[in-house]
Amino acid sequence: MLQNMKELYLLLTSEQRKKLLYLQVLVIVMSFAEMASVLAIGPFMALVGDMSQLQGNGLPAKLYQLSGLSSPETFLFWVGVGVLTILLLAALFSMYTVWCLALYSTHVGAELSSRLFRHYMYQPWLFHAGNSSSHLTNQIAQESLRVTNYIINPLMQMNAKLVLVLMLMLAMFFYNPMVAVAGVLLFGTAYLLLYRIVRRRLVENGKRVSRQQTLRFKLMGEGFGGIKDTLLLGRQALFVERFVDASESFAQSHGTTLALSQVPRYAIEAIAFSAVVFLVLYLLTSHQGSLGSILPMLSIYALAGFKLLPAFQKIYASVSSIRGNMAAFESIRDGMYAGTQDYSQAPAEKSSTANLKRLAPRQSITLDDIVFAYPGKKEPALHGLNLTIPARKVVGLVGASGSGKSTTIDVLLGLVTPQQGNVLIDGKPLQEKDKRAWQNILGFVPQSIFLSDASIRENIAFGLPPEEIDEARVEQAASMAHLDELLVDLPDGLDTFVGERGVQLSGGQRQRIGIARALYGNAEVLVLDEATSALDGITEKLIMDAIHDFSGSKTIVMIAHRLATVKQCDKVYLISHGKVIDQGSYEDLVRRNDVFKRMAEHA
């Protein structure tokens, strides 16, 4: 656990560490203040118990004379006011410190989850292809919240209480070593024993909570994500049943961890009461039964106990909570570490601004001897793929399902880095540092277009905050993607909301928004992956005509299953088993390539 604590500390930014130091000072001052409030009650009670101390040569008598007050009662009154002021100031200072501690931990928690989100957002495509979004969402939303609420926050509180306990015990030790040692032994051992008993259970619970939370998010993601299939297949009950089971198991583990950290308090309170009884008996015997002389001591012990017991309890509860939720920290630790590095590397540029660097091809884009295998797969998806896309021409990629067309496009888009071979822009290999500039000139229309639950306008200018959207460009892109007729029919036009994932639109409409999105960024290379598959014949022809209108001004690469789509292409590449097996115009290929001819016949 200590190792994990160290790692957590190392995750803090230097700013956060400085703040932690400041808080540490606050905590120490707060402990002094609380201790002063405990100790101040003693002399006051001693005076109340024995007013004769104000006569003679003792310190109280001297102070009384110095004060010049008329009667011992008035002096007692002002001593009382003084003690109350100390108590009040200590309370105010504690409030301020606790306030700062609470805010510190939530801010650190928020920053850690932002770091995690940033880290995931900057991961390459392959990372996302191998990690479900529900898992990542769970890590950011739930696991980092657990780290905040059940590790960082308890840690801060425990830290404060540890200092307080240490100070108070030290003060008690000077006051009466035997009582102090007996107190530490009694309560320290009781809590330590308790902790040893529940420790393993806490760890197991923590792991189970992580597992069940992941499962709950997965079920929600699948259930809502595939709601059409769920409804048609009547699988709601199965989803709900599994969700209920996971929730029950989660509740059981999480609840047990909470209970294990809180319940022992009552047992300890019983021990504390017995200890008080023994203490009174002990003090009475050692002071020959004189209540007056033990009253100040008893008040100090009572107030010290009043502060110490909850502090002990808080320390125990914090350790249990940290132990019980360490699994959450372990599951996001690596991402947060990596996120710290992304921090320094995160590009300052915002992709929304107009003056982005652009790397546009003047003559050609070439995929040169590309070899690429997906992680964990023996057989490469592309082996030795060569193709050249002349600038400002329309090029089609065709081939059987699984032949490697989408992978080729991913290499072209710079989403995956081939193990061998290069992407050449005008004959020059595309460097890692130029990737952003290259991607800035690309417009991509994927097979299934992701639409967010926002207006058509925001979906066309995807990811841009509303105030940065260029209206003229949206309208131009919408018009080029033949969205005009749809917009005319909608009372709210571009302001129409499309529903989550665009459920309120037809497949063809979604795809036209996808095309408009690709055109909004003033793409010079348009890449379309089966982009017209969901369009009716007439709309498809309109869009294909629009796309071919760009011929001569934009470079267009399109994947097509239906060969009709590539009829007008300047060049068609036939891909099979990760290689280009033939190339030429549509007519050339129909004439000389049997595979292509068969595909054309079945189109």
Ligand SMILES: Nc1ncnc2c1ncn2[C@@H]1O[C@H](COP(=O)(O)OP(=O)(O)OP(=O)(O)O)[C@@H](O)[C@H]1O
């Ligand atoms: N993320 C991935 N992880 C592992 N293997 C993958 C991944 N994506 C694709 N593949 C594999 O790579 C090979 C090529 O797939 P690719 O998607 O490029 O083919 P495609 O020609 O675009 O197929 P389709 O026309 O059906 O979309 C296939 O064998 C596929 O199983």
